[in-house]
Amino acid sequence: MAEALEITGVSASPGVGVGPAHLAADVMAEVPALLDTVAAEGDKLRHAVATALVELEALAARSDEESAGILDFQIEMLLDPALVEMAERRIIAGHGAALAWFGALNDYIGDIEQAPDEQLRARAVDIVDIRNRVLSALTGRPLEDFAPGSVFVGKDLEPSLFLQHDWTAGGGIILFEGSVSSHVAMLARSRSVPMVVATGRFEVANGVGVLVDANDGRVVVAPEDQQIHEARSRTNEARPPAPSRTGGVIETVDGVAIRLSAIVNDPFELKSIDPSSVAGIGLMRTEFLGNVFDQETHYDIYRQALDWAGDAPVIMRMLDLGGDKKELGVGAKESEAFMGRRGIRLLLALPEIARLQARALLRAAAHGNLGVLLPMVTVPEEFDAMRAIFEEESAALGRRGVQTRMPEIGMMVEVPAAALTLDRFSRSDFFSFGTNDLAQYLAAAARDDQSVAALYAAATPAVLRVIAQGVALAEAMKKPIGICGEMASDPRHVPALMAAGLRHFSVATNRLATIRSTIGGMYSDGRAAAEMK
Amino acid sequence: MDNRPRREAPEAVDTQGYCQAEIEVTHGFGLHARPSVVFTRLAKSFPCTVEIEVNDSNVWLNGKSIVKIMGARIRRGSILKIRARGLRAAEAIHALKALVERDFDEEKKHGRSA
16 A cells, blocks of 8 residues: 655645545547537537526525625626637637637636736636536536545636535545635635645545645645544544634744734625634724724624634724725825825824724723724824823713723834834833834835835845834833734745744734744744754 | 717716726725626616726726626726716716725625625
8 A cells, every 4th residue: 555645735724534535637628520610619609608607597596695606706707798709719710619618718717817916816716617617518528526525636626616516425625726715715614624725736546545634734645544533633622612712822843832813804804714713813904894984883893803703802903094095085195195194193183083983992892802903103192192082982981871891002013213112102002013014114115116116125124123123122011012014924024023023923814824834833933843853 | 989088087077978087996805706796787787888997008998897807807906997988977987986985895795705
């Protein structure tokens, strides 16, 4: 028997699955020997598209709301005549309907795969799904499904294939490429199907037993019983009956505990994160709530986040308008750009908005572990003015008999003047580095200006030095300090941030798995442990 | 065919059924799957033509085509110009601009994917 082969990837949906490998076939269009006329090939294609639409609509009708939303996108794509037109140009050039469709869609998929951001790249597989469904209608070959209980192994997995498959018998998903933000990853998380992505291509024969250990982002081909047993028992240990935050604390190789929290941009992201996998929410933005003038909207969303988090901390950042965020029309003027009246400066200039948000935060704080983060603080007077607003609003609500609690109030460390003098901010309960702004102010290079982007990126050593100084000041004051800037979501920067003394990282939700495995593989001083183990 | 005077102002309206607006995409994930569905469905509900241009590319795409809009790979922070010509053009521009400003009503659809 062949020796077990172990491969590392990235966990996209936690859990452990074992089953025979189902190797996805590469879909290839066959060139029919006899071509009909151009008009007949065009008709065949339109007929196949109509068949695919009927199938998708039937599948959507028996799916839950989230799945139907994903299929809605595919349906809308197929309803658009532009896809058939792209293929028709190839039919006119002499291709059969199947090959023309395959080629045209592949070109389009290739473009999407080159997109600058992962969220858009992750949509390419939805279009692969459309391509295969129409192709199947054209060639009469049924869409690939596989035996219940098996482990799907392939480059990527199409959402409709996932939805048609029976997952009740277990199994799992291993993708050579794939993305944690793909639609199929969302579906896998919502159905608790273990899934590991980004393993790179590896050899495995159809039907060979495979272990998907998606708690560790690990795949074992031809595992021994002992390995299966260990992976399963670790799952049981990791999921005690009481809610636990074990996933939010990572131990470095030398045993130092590092906290990992989520950054949440939109409340709908909460659904895709398992609360037990993080130490809470390290930063939730509030600019994107919709109507910022409605206190109840604020309150409802804060409550949603607190209910999601249970007893774990949820840190809400007060409205950070201005700069690149031009909601409300405020901050749109040149003078209110990056170095003008933004963040806390704007909140103190528009006290009615600040007070409305403070009231919603004070009320929500009564229902969980809420912290408040103030953006763009430069001098202690700004911090004190905002704290006074909270105290006044708390007293006013109390007089009316409204239940409130004073949250911990901390500040973003993103203005160099504040970063260098944290010891002056004795009234702040905690600190969090916002490295996106800190870097642009230290380099005097706007982060949205491509002509100076290289300078902005090259300012990293200066940022790290300021962070190390800030950490030392905060430690002397015995105040918690963390980081919520983009640097913390980039595995290349994590070693230096650890070396600078940071022990609390707030990370974009789609980067959590990567950063977790990065931190778990190093010493607390930032050295990699891989070679020494 | 069309030689009417046009202004490149953020929002230009004339009485001959031509209207144009400019707006920044502020939604967290840019104009992706669900936002594209919502945008094109709204565009298709108007009888006028709707076209969009991304970041001064000088390429005008059919705003009713989700295939074209996805292919344009619009990110957060992109500047969109939207123009409409024909019946109810001003109304169409007003509604589409408001939709982008409301971040495609994403906050009302918790749990729906982007």
